[in-house]
Amino acid sequence: xxxxxxxxxxxxxxxxxxxxxxxxxxxxxxxxxxxxxxxxxxxxxxxxxxxxxxxxxxxxxxxxxxxxxxxxxxxxxxxxxxxxxxxxxxxxxxxxxxxxxxxxxxxxxxxxxxxxxxxxxxxxxxxxxxxxxxxxxxxxxxxxxxxxxxxxxxxxxxxxxxxxxxxxxxxxxxxxxxxxxxxxxxxxxxxxxxxxxxxxxxxxxxxxxxxxxxxxxxxxxxxxxxxxxxxxxxxxxxxxxxxxxxxxxxxxxxxxxxxxxxxxxxxxxxxxxxxxxxxxxxxxxxxxxxxxxxxxxxxxxxxxxxxxxxxxxxxxxxxxxxxxxxxxxxxxxxxxxxxxxxxxxxxxxxxxxxxxxxxxxxxxxxxxxxxxxxxxxxxxxxxxxxxxxxxxxxxxxxxxxxxxxxxxxxxxxxxxxxxxxxxxxxxxxxxxxxxxxxxxxxxxxxxxxxxxxxxxx
Amino acid sequence: xxxxxxxxxxxxxxxxxxxxxxxxxxxxxxxxxxxxxxxxxxxxxxxxxxxxxxxxxxxxxxxxxxxxxxxxxxxxxxxxxxxxxxxxxxxxxxxxxxxxxxxxxxxxxxxxxxxx
Numbered sequence: 001x002x003x004x005x006x007x008x009x010x011x012x013x014x015x016x017x018x019x020x021x022x023x024x025x026x027x028x029x030x031x032x033x034x035x036x037x038x039x040x041x042x043x044x045x046x047x048x049x050x051x052x053x054x055x056x057x058x059x060x061x062x063x064x065x066x067x068x069x070x071x072x073x074x075x076x077x078x079x080x081x082x083x084x085x086x087x088x089x090x091x092x093x094x095x096x097x098x099x100x101x102x103x104x105x106x107x108x109x110x111x112x113x114x115x116x117x118x119x120x121x122x123x124x125x126x127x128x129x130x131x132x133x134x135x136x137x138x139x140x141x142x143x144x145x146x147x148x149x150x151x152x153x154x155x156x157x158x159x160x161x162x163x164x165x166x167x168x169x170x171x172x173x174x175x176x177x178x179x180x181x182x183x184x185x186x187x188x189x190x191x192x193x194x195x196x197x198x199x200x201x202x203x204x205x206x207x208x209x210x211x212x213x214x215x216x217x218x219x220x221x222x223x224x225x226x227x228x229x230x231x232x233x234x235x236x237x238x239x240x241x242x243x244x245x246x247x248x249x250x251x252x253x254x255x256x257x258x259x260x261x262x263x264x265x266x267x268x269x270x271x272x273x274x275x276x277x278x279x280x281x282x283x284x285x286x287x288x289x290x291x292x293x294x295x296x297x298x299x300x301x302x303x304x305x306x307x308x309x310x311x312x313x314x315x316x317x318x319x320x321x322x323x324x325x326x327x328x329x330x331x332x333x334x335x336x337x338x339x340x341x342x343x344x345x346x347x348x349x350x351x352x353x354x355x356x357x358x359x360x361x362x363x364x365x366x367x368x369x370x371x372x373x374x375x376x377x378x379x380x381x382x383x384x385x386x387x388x389x390x391x392x393x394x395x396x397x398x399x400x401x402x403x404x405x406x407x408x409x410x411x412x413x414x415x416x417x418x419x420x421x422x423x424x425x426x427x428x429x430x431x432x433x434x435x436x437x438x439x440x441x442x443x444x445x446x447x448x449x450x451x452x453x454x455x456x457x
Numbered sequence: 458x459x460x461x462x463x464x465x466x467x468x469x470x471x472x473x474x475x476x477x478x479x480x481x482x483x484x485x486x487x488x489x490x491x492x493x494x495x496x497x498x499x500x501x502x503x504x505x506x507x508x509x510x511x512x513x514x515x516x517x518x519x520x521x522x523x524x525x526x527x528x529x530x531x532x533x534x535x536x537x538x539x540x541x542x543x544x545x546x547x548x549x550x551x552x553x554x555x556x557x558x559x560x561x562x563x564x565x566x567x568x569x570x571x572x573x
């Protein structure tokens with residue numbers, strides 16, 4: 001079989017790169033986003049066909065089987081996963097991508113004598129391995145297979161430093177000699193570094209780490225493009241690296257944190273000590289009928305949804321409640337914190353799933369000045385994103401995070417399962433405020449009861 | 458490849474990445490992450506090349522593992538992003554996006570009816 005000429009290959013790869021840029025560009029509006037994603041996936045398909053036509057390949061049947069296996073595993077998972085589990089899934093796919101890049105680089109080591117290419121090889125291996133094991137830890141934390149609290153052991157920072165020094169030494173040997181033994185050592189060191197990097201990160205900061213690791217995998221893929229002399233890998237990897245970096249910084253500023261503070265904050269001590277015990281201070285709890293009266297005779301209601309809502313699968317019920325209140329002539333908006341849910345934009349996805357139109361979803365900067373004119377703020381399964389400790393308590397792990405100022409509203413109603421502190425493990429002073437009312441119970445049950453009571457008004 | 462050309466490409470790609478992503482609405486940050494995630498699954502073509510040039514059975518085994526992982530990243534990433542974006546819809550479907558929004562509203566009513 002004759003192979004595709006090099007010019008054709010280059011042009012096809014260029015077209016694919018343009019498809020990827022259009023895929024990202026489409027996300028500037030929900031109207032164009034889906035089409036953009038389809039263009040991106042079509043580009044990926046063209047790229048895979050091109051590689052079969054342009055490079056002399058052996059083992060084609062085995063490769064095709066491997067592709068079918070990979071797609072056969074991933075597609076059903078992607079199709080069936082709960083929207084609440086989206087962060088884990090993104091982290092999982094990111095990790096396997098990083099792992100693939102590291103493996104490709106190891107195998108290419110034997111094919112090159114150029115020391116500069118070997119630099120790209122060690123970079124890909126190290127960053128890919130960090131991304132793989134780091135992502136594995138984030139999946140375990142998000143799935144709550146391990147504790148969401150920062151995990152530290154005495155002398156951890158020294159172990160971390162020693163690992164990094166050893167990794168740099170291994171990189172040096174590989175660049176100088178191309179030794180396969182050192183390459184395996186570097187992979188092991190990279191995996192260890194990923195674990196040590198992510199274990200000390202607290203649960204609330206995990207989403208930012210996912211985005212950072214996404215950028216890492218992008219950079220690893222770009223470097224692997226240099227190793228293989230493939231421009232498409234360079235362009236696609238760099239795009240993801242750049243976009244991941246921007247997104248990581250945007251998220252970190254939405255939480256009022258520096259990226260280095262998130263990664264290394266636990267090492268500095270003190271800041272991660274959230275309360276673990278339930279408080280037995282008195283709170284004002286009430287029944288669903290009272291909440292319905294508060295809501296039904298208000299003029300302006302802002303609903304603040306949090307992860308607890310998603311856990312209880314109450315998105316559809318809260319959407320119905322909003323409709324019922326709107327039918328009574330009440331203005332209802334949803335206030336979405338940038339990190340509501342467990343990754344940025346997560347709550348938007350969950351409410352979109354419940355058919356809430358995206359115009360009703362108000363961003364923090366837009367909605368915060370409006371709480372003063374709000375009669376009732378209904379906080380459903382959210383805690384950390386409305387916790388005033390972020391403003392008032394400098395020792396708190398969430399100190400400096402911009403919050404939704406629900407305390408400015410006339411009345412605050414919390415629907416909560418228990419007095420257990422939120423994901424970040426910090427007590428919320430607002431719960432004890434005189435204008436706060438609590439309705440205990442599963443978010444969906446409580447919403448269903450409140451909805452029934454509102455309809456009966 | 459000529460290192461200077463390569464550097465040119467990298468620098469331009471960095472700026473395109475910054476430019477494009479800074480325009481993404483924060484409503485879509487989750488699909489952005491999963492979409493960007495899908496794009497780096499293109500490492501699949503690297504894995505295919507390495508597997509196609511493997512002479513040793515162990516090298517082939519490792520390369521095929523890379524193909525499986527990369528395919529999972531690429532296919533899974535695009536599928537799940539599509540699933541998420543399918544759910545975003547406007548209050549009143551505007552005339553120009555009639556087909557997409559039309560089917561969307563249909564499904565929406567169905568789900569809601571079931572929940573009531």
